[in-house]
Amino acid sequence: xxxxxxxxxxxxxxxxxxxxxxxxxxxxxxxxxxxxxxxxxxxxxxxxxxxxxxxxxxxxxxxxxxxxxxxxxxxxxxxxxxxxxxxxxxxxxxxxxxxxxxxxxxxxxxxxxxxxxxxxxxxxxxxxxxxxxxxxxxxxxxxxxxxxxxxxxxxxxxxxxxxxxxxxxxxxxxxxxxxxxx
Numbered sequence: 001x002x003x004x005x006x007x008x009x010x011x012x013x014x015x016x017x018x019x020x021x022x023x024x025x026x027x028x029x030x031x032x033x034x035x036x037x038x039x040x041x042x043x044x045x046x047x048x049x050x051x052x053x054x055x056x057x058x059x060x061x062x063x064x065x066x067x068x069x070x071x072x073x074x075x076x077x078x079x080x081x082x083x084x085x086x087x088x089x090x091x092x093x094x095x096x097x098x099x100x101x102x103x104x105x106x107x108x109x110x111x112x113x114x115x116x117x118x119x120x121x122x123x124x125x126x127x128x129x130x131x132x133x134x135x136x137x138x139x140x141x142x143x144x145x146x147x148x149x150x151x152x153x154x155x156x157x158x159x160x161x162x163x164x165x166x167x168x169x170x171x172x173x174x175x176x177x178x179x180x181x182x
Contacts, residue, residue, distance in 0.1 A: 001085070001086065002083055002084070002085055002118060002121050003083070003084045003087075004081050004082070004083050004084075004121065004122065004125045005081065005082060005084070006039070006080070006081055006082075007036055007039065007080040007081055007082045007092060008036075009033075009036060011082050011089055011092075012029065012032055012033065012036070014082075014088075014089035015032060015082065015089065015092050016029055016032060017110070018089070018090075018091065018092060018108050018109070018110045019032065019106075019108060021110060021111055022108040022109075022110075022111075023108070024142070024144075024167075024169070025167060025168050025169065027106070035078060035080055035094055035105070036080055038077065038078035038080075039078040039079055039080035039094075077096045077097055077098055078094065078095075078096050078105075079093075079094070079095050079096070079097065079126075079129065080092070080093075080094045081093050081094075081122065081125065081126075083109070083118050083121065083122050085113055085116070085118065089110075090109060090110045090112075090113035090118055091107070091108060091109035091110065091113065091118045091119065091122055092106070092107070092108060092122070093106070093107045093122040093123070093125070093126055094106045094107075095126050095130075095137075097130060097133070097134065099134075100133065100134050100135050100136075101134050101135070101136055101137070101138060102126065102130050102134045102136070102137040102138070102180075103137075103138050103139065104126070104137055104138070104139040105139075107119055107122055107123065109122075119151060120155070123155055127180065130180070131180075132182070134180060135179065135180055135182075136177055136178060136179050136180060137157075137177070137178040137180060138175070138176070138177050139152065139157070139175075139176050140163060140166060140173035140174065140175060140176075141173065141174050141176060142167060142171055142172075142173065142174070143171070143172060143173075143174050144171065149174065152176050152178075155178065156178050156179075157176040157177060157178045158176065158177055158178070159174055159175065159176055160175045160176060160177045161174075161175040162174060162175065163175060
């Protein structure tokens with residue numbers, strides 16, 4: 001059974017394992033910590049109804065983090081969730097809510113758990129979480145990442161453009177957009 005819940009600091013090692021196995025240019029631990037700090041799902045509200053989390057999420061006070069990351073704590077744009085299969089973290093999703101748009105930052109599933117619809121469940125969770133607000137979802141993806149492109153097309157995304165030399169190795173990024181039905 002797949003359970004989706006808010007990511008916590010205790011999840012970072014498993015998330016970083018997935019990150020390193022999934023991406024050509026993976027995010028660093030510091031970048032993931034910063035994203036976790038920026039995420040707002042620890043606030044009261046619909047998250048707890050959706051996730052049925054039994055464990056309260058406790059974040060360290062901002063002053064306990066590196067000075068470069070402290071300003072991130074107040075940012076309530078980011079959302080960061082993990083997928084667990086029989087209690088094991090097997091995937092995650094990070095997305096930003098900006099006005100009436102969603103920006104899908106990252107979605108990844110551990111290679112041992114792929115082809116089990118976990119990414120689809122994470123994606124559907126994101127769509128359910130943001131309803132009824134945003135009207136569209138945007139993302140960037142490497143043109144060489146054919147599996148991701150296929151997944152996004154199956155989810156209904158359309159290519160809308162190209163960002164030249166977007167990735168650290170100089171590779172372009174394909175811009176994609178999904179219109180969320182009302």
